[in-house]
Amino acid sequence: MAVVGGGVTGLAAAWELQGTGADVSVLESGRRAGGVIVTERRDGFVVEGGPDGFLAAEPDIQVLARELGIGDRLVDPLARGSLLWNGKELAPLAEGQAAALLGIEGQTGVDVSQGFRSFRGGMGDVVEALLARLGSAVRTGMGVTAIAPSRRGYRLSLAGGSVVEAEGVVLALPAWAAARLVAALGVVAARCLEDVLYYPSVTVSLAYERNGLTGKLSGTGFVSAGESGTPVRACTYASFKYPGRAPGGYALLRAFVAPLDGDPASVAHAELAKILGVTGAPLWSRAFHWTRGVPRYKPQHAQHVARMRELLSLLPPLEIAGAGVDGAGVSACVKSGRAAARRVLERMAGTNRSRQQAGD
Numbered sequence: 277m278a279v280v281g282g283g284v285t286g287l288a289a290a291w292e293l294q295g296t297g298a299d300v301s302v303l304e305s306g307r308r309a310g311g312v313i314v315t316e317r318r319d320g321f322v323v324e325g326g327p328d329g330f331l332a333a334e335p336d337i338q339v340l341a342r343e344l345g346i347g348d349r350l351v352d353p354l355a356r357g358s359l360l361w362n363g364k365e366l367a368p369l370a371e372g373q374a375a376a377l378l379g380i381e382g383q384t385g386v387d388v389s390q391g392f393r394s395f396r397g398g399m400g401d402v403v404e405a406l407l408a409r410l411g412s413a414v415r416t417g418m419g420v421t422a423i424a425p426s427r428r429g430y431r432l433s434l435a436g437g438s439v440v441e442a443e444g445v446v447l448a449l450p451a452w453a454a455a456r457l458v459a460a461l462g463v464v465a466a467r468c469l470e471d472v473l474y475y476p477s478v479t480v481s482l483a484y485e486r487n488g489l490t491g492k493l494s495g496t497g498f499v500s501a502g503e504s505g506t507p508v509r510a511c512t513y514a515s516f517k518y519p520g521r522a523p524g525g526y527a528l529l530r531a532f533v534a535p536l537d538g539d540p541a542s543v544a545h546a547e548l549a550k551i552l553g554v555t556g557a558p559l560w561s562r563a564f565h566w567t568r569g570v571p572r573y574k575p576q577h578a579q580h581v582a583r584m585r586e587l588l589s590l591l592p593p594l595e596i597a598g599a600g601v602d603g604a605g606v607s608a609c610v611k612s613g614r615a616a617a618r619r620v621l622e623r624m625a626g627t628n629r630s631r632q633q634a635g636d
C-alpha cells in the first residue's frame with residue numbers, strides 16, 4: 277500500500293493501514309514529514325510555523341493521540357475568546373468566528389464554541405509520535421511524479437526515475453498536486469481541485485520580555501477586519517493561549533501577515549506596538565512563508581469531490597484525502613486520512629475476492 281504525501285493526513289492514513297497489518301509506505305516529496313505542521317523548540321519557547329491547535333469539539337485527533345500514547349500531552353487553552361481589530365479598537369468576537377475568518381473551518385455540524393486545544397510540546401507532538409510508530413514506513417525525498425494503473429494496482433513514478441508498485445493508494449496531497457495526478461488517470465473531474473485556492477501568508481513569531489508587553493492582552497488574540505488597514509491579519513498571544521510556549525519572564529506572540537515587501541517581522545512588530553501597546557523590542561523573531569497556506573473551497577466543492585470519488589471508484593483502489601478535499605482543520609485531516617485508508621482496504625478486499633473468483 278502506498279500513501280502519497282506525508283502531512284498529517286498521510287501519516288494518519290498510514291497509521292490506520294499499519295493497524296490492520298498492511299504493508300505501507302508513505303512517499304513524501306519533502307525532506308521532512310508533517311507537511312504544514314512545523315513546530316520548532318528553542319531556548320524554552322515553542323514556536324509554531326503552521327497550525328497551533330485544533331478545534332476542541334473535533335474528536336479525531338484526540339482519539340489518535342490516545343492511540344499513540346500521547347493523550348496526556350493534550351492541553352487546554354489558558355485563555356478563551358478572540359477580539360476583532362477594526363483599525364481603532366479591539367472589540368469582542370464570538371468564539372469560533374476567529375477560526376472561520378482565518379479559514380480554519382471545522383467539519384460540518386461541529387460546535388466551534390468549544391474553542392481550540394493543542395499539545396504540550398506544540399502540534400509537532402502528534403507528528404513526532406506518528407513518525408516514531410510508523411518508523412521506516414515513512415520515506416522522505418520521494419516525490420511522486422505520475423501514477424498509472426498496473427496489473428496489480430498502480431505503478432508510481434518517483435522524481436529521480438525509480439518506480440513503486442502498490443495494490444492500493446491513498447493520495448494525501450495538496451489539492452493542486454492531487455488534481456494533476458488524478459486527472460492524468462483519466463478522471464478529468466479532478467481538475468475541480470485546481471479551484472481550491474490556497475491563500476499565501478506569513479506567520480511571524482516574536483519573542484519579548486514579559487514586561488515589554490505593557491498593554492493588556494485579553495483572550496487568545498485578535499483578528500483584523502478587512503477595512504482595518506493593517507497587514508497583520510491576526511495575532512495569537514501564543515504564550516497566553518497555551519501553557520509552556522515561553523519560559524518564565526518572557527512572552528511569545530504570533531502574527532499572521534499578508535505577503536508584503538520588506539521584512540515581515542519588522543512590520544509585524546511595528547503593527548503590534550500600535551495595536552497592543554508593545555513597548556519592548558523583540559528579542560528574536562521567526563518567520564514562516566506560506567506561498568500556499570490554508571485552502572478555501574468554492575461553492576459546489578463537496579459535490580465536485582463526491583463526483584470525483586464516484587469516478588475513482590471505477591478504477592483500482594485509490595482514494596483522495598486531506599485538507600484539499602475534506603476540510604482544512606488538522607482534526608478533519610486526521611479523519612479524512614483514516615477514512616480514505618479504510619475505503620482503500622475495503623476496495624482491495626473486494627478486488628482480491630473478485631480475482632479469486634476469476635481464478636487469477
Ligand SMILES: Cc1cc2nc3c(=O)[nH]c(=O)nc-3n(C[C@H](O)[C@H](O)[C@H](O)COP(=O)(O)OP(=O)(O)OC[C@H]3O[C@@H](n4cnc5c(N)ncnc54)[C@H](O)[C@@H]3O)c2cc1C
Pocket residue numbers: 280281282283284285286303304305306309310311312313325326327328329330331380418419420421448449450453479566568569570571597598599600603604605606607609
Ligand atoms: C499557517 C497555517 C496555520 C494553520 N492553523 C491551523 C490551526 O490552528 N488549526 C487547524 O486545525 N488547522 C490549521 N491549519 C490548517 C492545517 O494545518 C492543514 O490544513 C493541514 O495540516 C493539512 O494537512 P495535509 O496532510 O492534508 O496537507 P499538507 O500538510 O500540505 O501535507 C501534504 C504533503 O504532501 C507532500 N507532497 C506534495 N506533493 C507531493 C508529491 N508529488 N509526492 C509526494 N509528496 C508530496 C507535501 O510535501 C506535504 O508534506 C493551518 C495551516 C497553515 C498553513
